[in-house]
Amino acid sequence: MSMWKKKVLPLMMTVPVTMGLAGCTQTDAEVSAAPYEKGDQTIELQFWTSAVEEVNQTLVDQFNETKGAELNIHVNAEYQGDYWEMQQKVNAAAIAGTLPNVFVDEVAMTKGFADNDIIVNLEPYIKATDFDRSDFQIGDLGNLYVGEDLYAFPHMRSVPVMYVNKTLAAKAGLDANGPATFAELEAYLQAAHDATGEPPMYLFNYDFWVMEALLHSYSGTTVVNKEETESNINSEGAVKLITFIEDLESKGLVKVLGVTDSDAFYAAIAKPSTALIFSSIGGYKTLAGMAQKNGLELGVSMIPTGEDGTRGVPVGGSNTYLANTGGDQEKAAAFEFMKWLSDTEQAAYASANTGYLPTRLSSLDTDLMKETIAAFPGYQVASDQLEFSKMRPMTGAYHEIEDLMGGRINEIWLENLNIQESLDKLAEEVNVILNR
């Protein structure tokens, strides 16, 4: 069931969508859009949400009571499951003609949705309403664009960070900020291991964007080439990274967890013997709370740098998309909602109540964010790390690819397979998917 859900279904859904919609791709950049004009009738919009449901619902309620009431727009939020379930449902709805007006989904899906004409180019709406996008300058914004055109607004933004057990660091006489470079990582972990006798670091590779960060930072490479036609997973840099982690694992300094061990991975945060883990800033408040319950102080540091001071972190999280459904007035109303949802106060609210980063520069100046950052300084570290941010691959098949790579790379570590041979084979499989 899991394989069906994660691998076969998205593929099955993508093929008919692509076939059904091929040839009718919009050229919205050339199309104009009229700004929303308030009418006598209330426009009802459907908004499909994914992840952090309560925050989304609260924001929708606020919209309906304020801006929505003013503009005669009413939004109905409906939770649809995680990002991958949402992707399947959106693809199915596109075929059935039941798309919602606006939906939330993972950032790497922009191009796939745009290529299948499921979402609308936002440039005409931005032009029609003189919308200022310059405030969206937090991290690499590549996953909002297809070519030169904006196809999405940022919703919840996250980056992988290094969580450091400050309590253990103090006990073991280690730097409370963790190792600054990968060259220091082994010595750091060895000292922590010597202090407790237990594995000091856990790696959950199925959260593959952490691996993207390690590939950027340790190896100075990427998962796929720039054109997204070929995999770099068997490149010299990638082989060095996988070898490095295998070496740490064989010395008992890193414990690699399997696909069903996500709870065990997060539980590792609460262990006094865990010195470091790499994970999303999106879970910051939850993880800090768990650590605190266990009498541990949790710090947030940037992902260590590689040999030449290289550091790169993928920007993940979610976007909001304007679906290609409804008439002009409905789309204009939906765009008004998207604008409101991404505005300074709402972005600050979403960030302060989750752990995700605010999506606007101006949000950082709000009282709410200032208070939040004062109480949780990790937000600032993650925000500063955005200087090194990179966009995620845009290919519509990327979810299938990251699933495949997460599994195969874990097999290498857990079954001690030949690294170069296994990665060569993996690269071939990825190339087939990329060029399908």
Added chain:
Amino acid sequence: MKTLIRAPGLILRILISVLLIVIFLTPFYWMILTAFKTLGEVLAMPPKFWVESLQWQNFKDAFTRIDFLHYTRNSLIITLGTLIGQVLVVVPAAYAFARYDFKGKNGLFGTVLATMMIPGQLIFLPIFVMFAKSGLLNTYVSLIVPFIASGTAIFMLRQTFMQVPDSQLEAARLDNAGEFKIIYTIMMPAAIPTLSTLALLTFIGTWNSYFFPLVWTTTDAVRTLPLGIQRLQDIEGLSPQIVMAGNMMLIVPILIVFVVARKQIIKAFTYMGVK
């Protein structure tokens, strides 16, 4: 002497039985244990195989953090609707295949059997589109109708109906009994173990179904309890103890039905096995 010779085999059988029991019961034990733990106990390393004090609060949280009654009601309506629908469709179909000769019977029965080999994942999209076009999305109908004509149930029941002696049917017909009466008074009582087994399998399958209610619903109106429990994960963040409490409440009806029907189920499998 004989007992001594047989002893090693007996001990081995007992050991294997105990091992199987442990394998099957451990996940249940772990679920129950987790449901009663605090988050700290859940996350404790090494894991604890007991609890310090029972955390009933987890059940209260699972019950109140989602609209538990709404999801339970939907699950009940869909499960009972599917069961009733199956009786109305499957019993006459199985009777016809077992007791009538008509043109195309073998081809039709082959078609019924073929439906058992088509994975649901292959047909969910066309069915989704069909329901969307006919305005039936997010209705109970969309979650009941596709599961009424079960190929497995028709096949199993046909096999049972074929075992009823012809003389019984002839006697009933001599007494002017109609087809409905024959089905109701002769066939169904003779097939009670099979019907109980099918009912239990349908109950479990429909009650636990996650995939189809997930992909065929876009609002909360008719979503079922497994989706509600899954939703707890998003609402609660990292709180496996609350999700497990929800899971425990999810399986209670299945356990009750199993306890009530277990004798009939054993009988059905024994009966079919002998034949």
